[in-house]
Amino acid sequence: MTRNSQLDRREAVKALLADRGDLLVVTGLGSSSYDVFDAGDHDGNFYLWGAMGGTAMMGLGLAQAQPKRPVLVITGDGEQLMGIGSLLTIAARKPQNLSLAVLDNGHFGETGMQRSHSGLGAKLDEIARGAGIASVAAITDMQGIAAFRNDVHRLGGGPKLALIRISTDHVDRALPPRDGVFLKNRFRQHLGLAVS
Amino acid sequence: MNIAAPTAAVQTDWPNAIYRTLKRHGVAQISYVPDAGHSRLIELSHADPAIATTVLTTEEEGVALSAGAWLGGDRAALLMQSSGVGNCVNMLSLLASCRFPFLTLVTMRGEWAEFNPWQIPMGKATAQAFEIMGVTVFRLEQPEDAEEVVSAACSLAFESDQPIAILISQRMLGRKKWTEVK
Numbered sequence: 370m371t372r373n374s375q376l377d378r379r380e381a382v383k384a385l386l387a388d389r390g391d392l393l394v395v396t397g398l399g400s401s402s403y404d405v406f407d408a409g410d411h412d413g414n415f416y417l418w419g420a421m422g423g424t425a426m427m428g429l430g431l432a433q434a435q436p437k438r439p440v441l442v443i444t445g446d447g448e449q450l451m452g453i454g455s456l457l458t459i460a461a462r463k464p465q466n467l468s469l470a471v472l473d474n475g476h477f478g479e480t481g482m483q484r485s486h487s488g489l490g491a492k493l494d495e496i497a498r499g500a501g502i503a504s505v506a507a508i509t510d511m512q513g514i515a516a517f518r519n520d521v522h523r524l525g526g527g528p529k530l531a532l533i534r535i536s537t538d539h540v541d542r543a544l545p546p547r548d549g550v551f552l553k554n555r556f557r558q559h560l561g562l563a564v565s
Numbered sequence: 566m567n568i569a570a571p572t573a574a575v576q577t578d579w580p581n582a583i584y585r586t587l588k589r590h591g592v593a594q595i596s597y598v599p600d601a602g603h604s605r606l607i608e609l610s611h612a613d614p615a616i617a618t619t620v621l622t623t624e625e626e627g628v629a630l631s632a633g634a635w636l637g638g639d640r641a642a643l644l645m646q647s648s649g650v651g652n653c654v655n656m657l658s659l660l661a662s663c664r665f666p667f668l669t670l671v672t673m674r675g676e677w678a679e680f681n682p683w684q685i686p687m688g689k690a691t692a693q694a695f696e697i698m699g700v701t702v703f704r705l706e707q708p709e710d711a712e713e714v715v716s717a718a719c720s721l722a723f724e725s726d727q728p729i730a731i732l733i734s735q736r737m738l739g740r741k742k743w744t745e746v747k
Contacts, residue, residue, distance in 0.1 A: 395633065415636060420659040423629030430633025430641065433594055433617040452629075454622030462619055549663030553636065562638045565726055 374509045374534030378472055381533055382443060383408040384514045385470060390439075390522065393431060393556075397424040397444025399479035401472055405443055406545035412559035415552055416545040422451030425469055429459050432467035435560070439466050441521050446473040446487040453496065459528050460501030468521040468529040469502075474537045482537065494532045504529040579708040579737070580605035583670065586712050587642055590719035592668075593617065594634045596627040597644035602672030602738040606644060624649035625656035632665045640723050643669040647676075647691040647732070648684060657698035660728045667700070667728035668718055677735035691732060700728040708737060 382404040386394070394414045396402040402416040415431075417424055428442035449456075449471045459467065475488025487493055494507045508514060508531050517531045546552060554564045583606055587595070595610040596619040597603060610618040617639075621627050627643035634641035645653075650671060660667045674681075675688020687694075692702045701721065705714045718729045 393637075395636075417659075419662060420629060420632075420656055423625065423632075423656055423659060426626045426629035427633035427636070429619070430594060430630040430635075430639070431637040432633075433619075434634050434637025434639035452626070455626050455629075457622050458619060458626055462617070549659075553663045553665065556636050557638070560638060565724070 374536060376509060376511070376514075376533065376535045377538070377540075378404050378474070378535040379407055379540055381472070381511070381514050381535060382470075384511060385441070385443070385518050385521070387518065389413075392522065393435060393438050393440045393560075395424055395428045395431060395440070395442050397421075397442070397448035399445060399448070400540075401444045401448065402545055403540075403543045404472070407540075407543035410545065412555050414545075415556050418547050418549070421448055422455075424448055425452055425455040425459060428467055428469065429455070429462060429464060432464040433462070436464075436466055437524070439468070439522050439524060440464075442467070442469045444469070444471060445478065446471055446475065446493060447477045447479075447485050449493065450486055450491075456497050456500040456502060456530070460503075463503065463528065465527040466524050467527055468517075468531070470517070470521075470531050470533055472535050473532050474535045476537055478537070494530070497530045497532070502528050502530045505532070506530075507532045507534065509534045579711040580609065582708075582711040583715050584609040586715040586719065588613075590716065590723060591640050592642050592719070593639040594619070594630070594641035595644065596621050596630050596641065598624050598627070598646065598649050600644070600646035600672045602646070602733065603644045603670070606670075624652045627669070628653050628656040628659060628667070631667055632659055632663065635665055640666070640719075641668070643667075645669065645671055647671055647673045648687045650691045650694045650730075651687055654694055654698055657695075657700060657728065661699050664726045665728070666722040666726050668722040669730045670715075670733060671730055672733045672738060673735040675735075678740050679735065688735075695730045698728075700730050703729060703731045704734065705731050706734045706737065 432440040631641040675684035
């Protein structure tokens with residue numbers, strides 16, 4: 370198992386979001402939200418600052434409501450571990466427009482770099498496959514990121530999950546807006562929905 | 566003890582009334598952790614191609630699913646049993662933080678002619694578990710009130726951005742029937 374990936378998380382996420390077109394993005398709390406914000410703020414981004422374990426399920430609800438738009442969940446290994454059952458739920462629904470990018474450094478980066486279950490040997494890609502996720506990739510280089518980025522934009526063959534092995538190197542914080550009502554209304558406005 | 570599976574809960578037409586009312590209010594996604602009391606509504610939901618019906622592994626998944634549905638322009642409802650309400654407490658903070666509309670229909674256990682003592686602690690704490698997280702709790706005690714209560718809850722949820730739980734009385738579900746196997 371590759372545990373010493375040198376993939377830079379910021380570079381990886383920036384490449385994943387390149388030429389994003391009509392992509393909608395939901396991010397898990399902590400570093401994943403910072404990475405996506407650092408790649409360039411966008412009205413079609415919804416950053417979670419809480420609700421740990423719920424990011425993939427928010428992605429499913431959104432993907433079902435917007436079946437013609439590609440939806441990408443970007444989260445960390447720790448956040449996905451807390452909602453591990455949601456992989457089974459998503460697999461059972463088979464959303465063709467939903468992709469999950471799990472940024473895996475094998476640690477709980479936000480809370481003092483304790484090793485996560487992934488760092489202690491759990492194989493999240495095998496768990497995703499066992500849950501029934503249609504397409505699963507483990508990515509350790511930028512070519513893999515580019516290939517997954519193209520998969521994300523192709524509707525069909527879903528749901529898809531990429532386990533992206535990232536380095537544990539420190540990156541500067543880049544803090545997105547924290548007001549949930551603002552983020553919700555901005556997102557809905559982006560989709561042309563009524564803002565109550 | 567050798568006991569066969571319980572029979573389905575006593576059915577009147579109130580599950581149909583709930584289904585029709587949810588449809589009238591434009592609910593397009595329903596998620597659930599199964600419960601015998603919700604079995605008819607779950608069947609109706611699965612049979613309706615206009616409703617994306619999602620079976621969950623745990624109740625809090627449905628809270629996040631409902632929030633994502635609203636982000637994308639869909640109205641959602643979550644079905645569960647009172648024993649699952651405690652699982653949702655942390656995820657309910659998502660609704661308060663973002664003022665998401667939310668509607669859940671909860672079949673009650675542990676409050677009326679309950680035979681399983683393990684259901685009682687969570688049954689007694691169900692309403693409070695919602696209330697400590699800011700969810701407004703409605704009670705549905707009589708089958709004939711189903712349409713009116715669900716309709717009022719839908720308006721409050723989807724037009725006034727409120728989190729609403731409807732607790733469906735265990736008395737309405739009927740006693741759980743058990744069949745002894747010789």
